[in-house]
Amino acid sequence: MDFATFLDHRLAALSEPLSGGGAGRMIRHYMAGMPVVDVERTDPELLFGAALGLFTFARERRPGAASLRVFDPDLDRHGWVSSHTVIEIVNDDMPFLVDSVAMELARQGITIHLLVHPVISVRRDGAGLLGDVVENGGGIRESVMHIEVDRQLPETHAGLAEHLRRVLADVRLAVADWRPMVDRLWATVAEFEAGSATITADERAETLAFLDWLADNHFTFLGYRWFGLGADGAVTDDAGGGLGLLAAPEAHVFDDTVTLAAMPLELRAFLQRPDPALVTKSARHSTVHRPVRMDIIGLKRFGPDGKVVGLHAFLGLFTSAAYTDSPAQIPLLRRKIGRIEARAGFSPSGHDAKALANILETYPRDELFQTSEEALFDIAIGILHLQERRRVAVFVRKDEFERFVSCLVFVPRDRYDTPLRLAVTTILEESFAGTLDTFYTQVADLPLARLHFIIRTSPGAIPRVDFQVLEQRIADTSRTWAEHLQSALIQAHGEADGLALAQCWGAAFPTSYRERYSVLAAVSDVDRISAVASGGGIGLNLYRPVGASLHQGRLKLYRAGNPVALSAVLPMLEAMGLVVIAEVPHEIQPAAAGAAAVWIHDFEVESADGAALDVAERRDAFHDALAAVWRGDAESDGFNRLVLAAGLGWREVMVLRAYTKYLRQAGTTYSQAYIEQALCGNPTMARTLVHLFLAAFDPKGASGNTLDAEIQLKIGLEAVVSADDDRILRRFLNLIRSTLRTNYFQTTPEGGAKPYFSFKLDSRMVDDLPAPRPLVEVFVYS
Structure with a gap:
């Protein structure tokens, strides 16, 4: 059956005490307030059980007080179950109940899953027992709330209930004293008219x-208190004359840690100013209606001699109408705006006048009330000067009592996001030694987004802040990675070249790269990728990150076009004595259309033998050697380990490789791998052998x-432990001594090294050379 039919059947089956007490009418009110989607997806028996349980709870309520319970429904005790905790409230119907309860739950981080709020009319006896639920508005109107x-x-239920009771008590105080507070306002108006002779008309x-x-209807009155100013300047408050939220003598208003009676300084500061009216913010958050800091409206009382004798203080909230009305139509604000526009002196029909009017029209309304005319003029003109400029600007106003700092931050709209807001919040909190109280954002179809931060501070403890430095910090934070890169490229290459590089590569780096590397690292990479993009081949950068162990490093390999196949490059790196731990590729797409x-x-590498990598001294030789292997100018074999182990260049390694090829041709019993092992195991000896070769044949004598x-070789050979290593090293020494000449130092017509290496030997001096021995022989390696 459908739910309506089910409900009719269940209500008809109610016992006389329930049906006669208005249970049916209340349950129908309850169901009428249920969202249709919740009715459709919930078991009808559970819905009926919840409604009947709420009626049972509402049957007794002490007059003038709220009934409230927090519980977890249980089938045995309550007749229905729910996966949520349930809050039920029965109270005299009055404004602000639902939104005040909801904002208290939100303040505690508690999510509302269902809120049903029927308003019913009831008859109760003097003890608060429910007699009937009546129709047509008869009886007492009560607000009934069911909240899931x-x-x-379970141990938090009592605390939650106590918090909600305090909120409901505040709502009752504010609503009960609303009419007396309005009457007090009109009495204050009459008093002001009669006693303000010293004020201009x-x-x-x-x-x-x-x-x-x-x-x-522009202010919701929540509290009132009178402060007197004695002849000696002492401030006293009328503890028994407060209304609403300020009825209790211990109530707070100007500062949430100091009672009114102990709070004379800021009142005295206002009372000494010529302004008859005060509009400021309380340090206290409202528990009624809206979860914001309450507004304070203060009006001076003047004695017969024209001197200030006290202050009427009204506590409350500006209504939504106060925020939607044009400030040019609001008393006090319209005069302040008119003076600012007159002081600016712009032509009424000009662009600047219209822009200034729009700035003031859209300026945060609370700030319009609280900012002095002088400060507001400076800030408004500063915002006007921003015009269409896409730059960061910060405007700061300190509360005269140092309870908070108000900061307007303008950032380019396309840069604004939540991480930026959080970063700016941190900067402001650090700068003013405070904590974020609240923030507001305005993102319109303008180049700049406006962020408004209220930073809660401690009176007397706000540091001195250089606002230019603060603005620069926020500007640096708001700048994109590409913009930081552009600045770094200009600094490294000059403005013309830097801008050209930034235009080509500024937006080319993917998110994976930007998250991993700083712009300084990117500047170095831009130089290499530019070279690779224009010249082909590969680029290389061997480096050791900060904090890495001595045997660890990273290698960046750059290539235009297609990515490098790992199967192609890993054997080359392993042959050079490196173990690859991980690899992260990044595709850099230049701005030019059609550009590759x-x-x-980016390879994470370690030395295969655990020895320290001398990155600083040997990285260039490593780059040259790996590039030569990639081009095919050098073989990829174990001799390449000598580049990092011995600090040899790839052509110097080629000398040892060529002699090895000769030894193998001459019939040595040692394999190439064994000879590689012997040389790499004695890197100092290998380097000295090459130095001997260079010194012997350098035509310029510069080696x-x-x-x-x-x-050095003689001394080194004495220290070699392995007999095989000793024999191999001596064979190399013998071959170098037997060499008569070489083309190693010859160059091509273009000035480069020749693509092959040859040497001429006196065969009679070569040890263990099998017969028949020629007089001389020339060996060519390529």
């Missing part, structure tokens, strides 16, 4: 118009002398 929230721990008229405007992408392969190399 996140499941709460214009000031008095504007103040009275403002008070009329407040009473015309450049790939950056040292052979005597020093011979002495």
Whole structure:
């Protein structure tokens, strides 16, 4: 059956005590307030059980007080079950109940899953027992709430209920004293008219118009208190004359840690100013209606001699109408705006005048009330000067009592996002030694987004802040990675070249790269990818990250076009004595249409034998050697380990490789792999053998002398432990001594090294050379 038929059947079956007490009418009110989707997806028996349980709870309520319970429904005890914790409230119907309860739950981080709020008319006896639920508005109107929230721990139910009771008590105080507070306002108006003879007629008229405007549905009155100013300057408060939220003598308003009676300083500061009216923010968040800091409206009382004798303080919230009305129509604000526009002196029909009017029209309304005319003029003109410029600007206003700092931050609209807002919040909190109280954003179809931060501070503890430095910090934070890169490229290459590089590569780097590397690293990469993009081949960068162990490093390999196949490059790296731990590729797509992408392969590497990598001294030789192997100018074999192990260049390694090929041709019993092992195991000896070769044949004599190399070899050979290593090293020494000449130092017509290596040997001097021995022989390696 459908739910309506089910409900009719269940209500008809109610016992006489329930049906006669209005259970059916209340349950129908309850069901009428249920969202259709919840009715359709919930078991009808559970819905009926919840409604009947709410009626049972509402049958008794102490007059003038709220009934409230927090519980986890249980089938045995309550007749229905729910996966949520349930809050039920029965109270006299009055404004602000639902939104005040909801905002208290939100303040505690509790999510509402269902809220049903029937308003019913009832008859109760003097003890608060329910007699009947009546129709047509007869009886007492009561607000009944059923709220299902996140499941709460049973031990927290009592605390949650106590918080909600305090909120309901505040709502009752504010609503009960609303009429007395409005009457007090009108009495204050009459008093002001009679006793403000020392104030100019214009000031008095504007103040009275403002008070009329407040009473015309522009201010929700939540509290009132009178402060007296003695002849000695002491401030006292009328503890027994407070209304609403300020009825209790211990109530707080100006500061949430100091009672009114102990709070004379800021009142005295206002009372000493000529303004008859005060509009400021309380340090106290409202528990009624809206979860914001409450507004304070203060009006001075003047004695017969024209001197200030006290202050009427009204606590409350500006209504939504106060925020939607044009400020040019609001008393006090219209005069402030008119003076600012007159001081600016712009032609009324000009662009600047219209822009200034729009700035003031859209300026945060609370700030319009609280900011002095002088400060507002400076800020408004500063915003005007921004015009269409896409730059960061910060405007700061300190509360005169140092309870908070108001910061307007303008950032380019396309840069605004939640991470930026959080970063700016952190900067402001650090700068002013405070904490974020609230924030507001305005993102329109303008180049700049406006962020408004209220930073809660401690009086007397706000640091001195250099606002230019603060603005620069926020500007740096708001700049995109590409913009930081552009600045770094300009600094590295000059403005013309830097801008050209930034235009080509600024937006080319993917998110994976930007998250991993700083812009300084990117500047270095831009140089290499530019070279690769224009010249082909590969680019290389061997480096050691900060914090890496001595045997660890990273290698970036750059290639235009297609990515490098790991199966092609890994054997080359392993042959050079490196073990690849991980690889991260990045595709860099230049801005030019049709331009080929450049790939950056970032390898995490370690030395295969665990020895320290001398990155600083040997990285260039490593780059040259790996590039030569990639081009095919050098073989990829174990001799390449000597580049990092011995600090040899790839052509110097080629000398040892060529002699090895000769030994193998001459019939040595040692394999090439064994000879590689012997040389790499004795890197100092391998390097000295090459130095001997260079010293012996360098036509310019710039490679040292052979005597020093011979002495080092002699000493080194004495320290070699392995007999095979000793024999192999001596064979290399013998071959170098037997060499008569070489083309190693010859160049091509273009000035480069020849693509092959040859040497001429005196065969009679070569040890263990099988017969028949030629007189001389030439060996060519390519």
